[in-house]
Amino acid sequence: MSKRQKRGFTLVELLVVIAIIGVLVGLLLPAVQAAREAARRMSCGNNLKQIGLAMHNYHDSLGSFPTGTSSCCWGTWLPLILPYMEQGNLSDLYVSWGDSSGPRYSQSPNTNVTTTRLEAFSCPSDLDNSPFSNITNHSYAVNYGNTGYSQQATLNGVTFGGAPFSRHSGKEFGFRDVIDGTSSTLMVAEVRQGQGRDLRGFLWWGDASGFETYLPPNSPLPDRIYSAYYCNEVPNMPCDVSSSTNPTMFASRSLHPGVVQAVNCDGSVQIFSDTIDLNLWRARSTTQGGEVIND
């Protein structure tokens, strides 16, 4: 029909092929990314399971869960359960746990321990960070109950209902204290590591060693740190200075879309939606609140 011999592709054919490939990539890429995130979340949940089992082994050996923290600076639950996470050698390097006349978490020789990046305490979805002197942030925190970090008896109308961890050495709780039931009481949940000099997830330090359920998971309301100097707001991680009405507290947070994970006192790992009823979320953290939970 024409003298010229057609060879190769026409522009239209090329455009159509590019468009088809574009549509396919557009459809597949989010699916692949979602599958990758699902795998990271599963790995993250497995870390929680291991921490839960370590807590149980600790309880079997010593008759109670570890202390949440010894005041601000002389050790938290983290060095205590390392021997039950096959990190006994590291734990042996930590000196003067609970002795306020000895070196703090941030002083030699304890920095040999606290500058270590522990994979078992780092969620793959989270962004690893070391805010000060190479001391590491991590991604899991223990349950200090439904008011603030200081476990206030009441906070803006919320009554403290007991928690499986305390802030004072010599005051440990065990299964016997979890009257609400071990399967309906949170033990350890995810937190997000603060970036820059942000101290969220700074588990070696008392304040950040736990989370509180006064705030919902991935709360749009800010976490409270005693000084705004240590706040570094990144998206979905609001932060503000502690005040008389909103004292120091840290919400459970994660980078998984729409959920956080937690391990209950019975060792079961559970996923909680960000939109969980706040009263239910608070009830799930108390050991002796006496709430009727039906979830």
Add this chain to the structure above:
Amino acid sequence: MSNVDLGWIERSTCRVLGAVLSVAMIASLVGCGEDTGGRVPVGGTVTLGGEMLDRGTIEFHPVSSGTITGGTIRDGRFDIPATSGALPGKYEVRIFSTDVDAEAVAQEVPEDAPPGPESERRPLQPEKINKRYNIESELTADIPEGGTKELSFDLET
């Protein structure tokens, strides 16, 4: 019959293909809108003593049923997206604000130092807002169907 123009087939095929592709592209975008479970966005402004409240938090506590939601106030505005928004209905509103402890920080914190025992000695920053706007709140808000960006709270000091 060799000089019959068959170009119209090619052209119409192109048109059909084009139409199919654009439909497919648009279809792939459907479903990207997030399911918010009936929650709607809430936004507005807060002033304290006639001036924009530079920094604070706002909480919406349901009067009957539902869950608590809220957000941060920056430069007098708050914008809670639908994903963390409120269900339409009546709410008690609580507004909190506190000054950043910039001076205390400058005096106490040496550069690049992890926190020590000063965290337990430091008195808490005082609440700036009268308690009748937060813990004993008289403020209420009606969140309409479809949400709002126009809420306005004018607080007295």
